[in-house]
Amino acid sequence: MEDTSRSLVGPSLWAVFALGLLFAFCLRRQPRYPPGPRGLPIVGNVFDIPMNVGWKVFRDVSRCFGSDVIHYEALGSHLVVVNGAKAAKELFERRANNYSDRKQSIMVNELTGWHRNWGQLEYGDRWRQHRRLFHQHFRPLAVSQYHPRQVKGVRVLLRALSESPEDFQRHIRFMAGATIMEIVYAYDAQPGDPRIKLVEDAVDTLTFVVNAGVYLVDVFPILKYVPTWFPGASFKRQAAEWKKLVDALYEQPYQEFKATVKEGIAKPCFAATLLSSVENDEDIENLEELFMGLTGTAFVAGSDTTIASLNVFILAVTIFPEAQRSAQEEIDRVLERKRLPTMEDTVLLPHVTALVHETLRWHPPLPLAAPHRVIEDDEYEGYFIPAGTTIIGNAWAILRDEDVFPDGDSFKPERWLNEAGALRDDLPYPMETFGFGRRICPGRHFANDVLWLAIANILTVFSIERALGEDGQPIVPEAKFSPRLISKPEPFKCAFKHRFSGAEDMIRLAAIVEE
Ligand code: HEM
Numbered sequence: 001m002e003d004t005s006r007s008l009v010g011p012s013l014w015a016v017f018a019l020g021l022l023f024a025f026c027l028r029r030q031p032r033y034p035p036g037p038r039g040l041p042i043v044g045n046v047f048d049i050p051m052n053v054g055w056k057v058f059r060d061v062s063r064c065f066g067s068d069v070i071h072y073e074a075l076g077s078h079l080v081v082v083n084g085a086k087a088a089k090e091l092f093e094r095r096a097n098n099y100s101d102r103k104q105s106i107m108v109n110e111l112t113g114w115h116r117n118w119g120q121l122e123y124g125d126r127w128r129q130h131r132r133l134f135h136q137h138f139r140p141l142a143v144s145q146y147h148p149r150q151v152k153g154v155r156v157l158l159r160a161l162s163e164s165p166e167d168f169q170r171h172i173r174f175m176a177g178a179t180i181m182e183i184v185y186a187y188d189a190q191p192g193d194p195r196i197k198l199v200e201d202a203v204d205t206l207t208f209v210v211n212a213g214v215y216l217v218d219v220f221p222i223l224k225y226v227p228t229w230f231p232g233a234s235f236k237r238q239a240a241e242w243k244k245l246v247d248a249l250y251e252q253p254y255q256e257f258k259a260t261v262k263e264g265i266a267k268p269c270f271a272a273t274l275l276s277s278v279e280n281d282e283d284i285e286n287l288e289e290l291f292m293g294l295t296g297t298a299f300v301a302g303s304d305t306t307i308a309s310l311n312v313f314i315l316a317v318t319i320f321p322e323a324q325r326s327a328q329e330e331i332d333r334v335l336e337r338k339r340l341p342t343m344e345d346t347v348l349l350p351h352v353t354a355l356v357h358e359t360l361r362w363h364p365p366l367p368l369a370a371p372h373r374v375i376e377d378d379e380y381e382g383y384f385i386p387a388g389t390t391i392i393g394n395a396w397a398i399l400r401d402e403d404v405f406p407d408g409d410s411f412k413p414e415r416w417l418n419e420a421g422a423l424r425d426d427l428p429y430p431m432e433t434f435g436f437g438r439r440i441c442p443g444r445h446f447a448n449d450v451l452w453l454a455i456a457n458i459l460t461v462f463s464i465e466r467a468l469g470e471d472g473q474p475i476v477p478e479a480k481f482s483p484r485l486i487s488k489p490e491p492f493k494c495a496f497k498h499r500f501s502g503a504e505d506m507i508r509l510a511a512i513v514e515e
Pocket residue numbers: 118119120131134138297298299301302303305306309364365366369370371372433434435436437438439440441442443444446447448
């Protein structure tokens with residue numbers, strides 16, 4: 001009898017205890033986080049955090065709660081999304097010491113070998129050392145040394161567009177890759193170059209691994225010790241495959257360049273300047289990791305983003321063809337159809353600059369920039385932001401703020417110009433496209449120049465028009481973009497038409513001069 005009652009009381013006591021725990025969990029005093037969706041018990045907002053087109057979802061949630069700063073919590077991890085310029089300035093710039101770190105991922109950095117991507121480094125001395133050296137070679141005064149190579153890339157692009165315009169996406173990809181490879185390693189790449197293919201394949205692994213979301217090994221780090229043959233360890237086998245590519249990306253072009261130094265035939269480039277700053281071979285060995293990180297990361301960070309931006313420009317003017325007209329009139333007035341533009345013409349061609357600004361605003365290639373990590377507990381406008389929070393600046397939402405950019409969904413380069421046709425000085429450059437605070441893209445001056453040159457040169461000789469469908473009617477492409485990290489236009493069709501009778505000759509001659 002006694003025994004039975006004990007066995008009955010036992011489970012019910014446990015039930016009361018469990019209920020009490022759940023009750024206490026629900027009633028626990030939550031710090032006052034920024035507003036956000038309510039979430040479920042225990043798992044929190046796991047199902048609320050968007051996997052696709054996050055920039056739009058976050059903007060809508062932020063409007064719904066009437067707050068530029070919104071908060072999510074999933075399985076104990078915090079995410080804060082900043083959707084307004086004022087809050088972004090306050091947190092990422094004024095409190096930069098606390099908002100410039102990056103979260104470390106075992107899958108990305110350790111297992112797949114992306115630790116050499118210095119853009120992923122923790123905020124600290126190693127990151128500072130990389131950033132300082134990189135900045136020396138890509139700051140505004142330094143990038144002018146790259147203009148001749150950028151011009152060459154663009155002139156070769158014009159010829160390719162003239163010969164096979166339907167392949168414009170492939171030509172842009174080659175131009176962006178070849179330009180960076182020549183600046184960094186003095187490569188003179190040709191279309192189909194296996195060295196470019198190698199680095200592109202490696203860069204794809206980063207896009208894949210980041211897009212895949214959270215790997216279990218990042219939640220339970222102990223899993224990194226699981227042997228590759230173990231059932232369920234496919235992530236380790238995949239990571240090992242990818243690592244071979246990633247290692248090759250960083251090591252192969254760098255070692256090939258170093259060999260040219262030994263032979264005494266090295267040409268000037270970023271790698272050459274880095275190596276020449278070191279006194280002897282022993283120092284070079286010690287600095288090898290640093291140099292490989294700096295050179296390889298230039299390609300990783302700079303190619304896909306530039307490719308995406310140029311495709312955004314072409315898509316935008318195909319949808320809004322009128323947007324190119326005033327820039328073309330200006331180009332014709334200044335250059336009289338006698339020559340192609342160079343960087344020296346920027347002051348004379350503000351309509352082209354307005355097109356570059358509008359391209360960067362209309363669809364940033366990284367609409368959510370890159371996530372930062374908060375180092376210490378903080379408070380913003382009475383809301384608690386805990387240490388370790390992942391914090392995202394929603395560049396896309398900031399650049400569609402209707403108060404600053406009315407009718408933001410439309411592509412309107414004229415919004416950047418005043419009545420006299422000069423650039424407005426009350427509308428700042430769309431900096432958010434390049435990220436935030438101390439982590440802001442150090443390649444932005446280089447990227448801006450290549451975009452300017454490409455857009456100015458293309459519009460001098462081509463009109464970008466809508467392709468005709470089988471029924472002979474113009475096809476209006478949709479403004480559709482890939483939904484994750486690097487967001488590029490989905491494949492679309494357009495037509496490149498020579499603008500005047502001498503355009504083809506001008507293109508051919510310019511390409512010959514550059515070769
Ligand atoms: C249109 C072209 C480009 C866009 C839109 C772009 C955008 C960005 C963004 C959003 C970030 C993250 C900033 C943050 O964390 O807040 C970034 C970082 C970075 N970008 Fe770019 N980028 C472009 C071109 C380039 C080029 C051409 C290079 C190199 C030559 C480059 C090198 C880097 C590096 C090294 C970082 C990491 C910086 C750090 O963590 O301190 N980018 N970029």
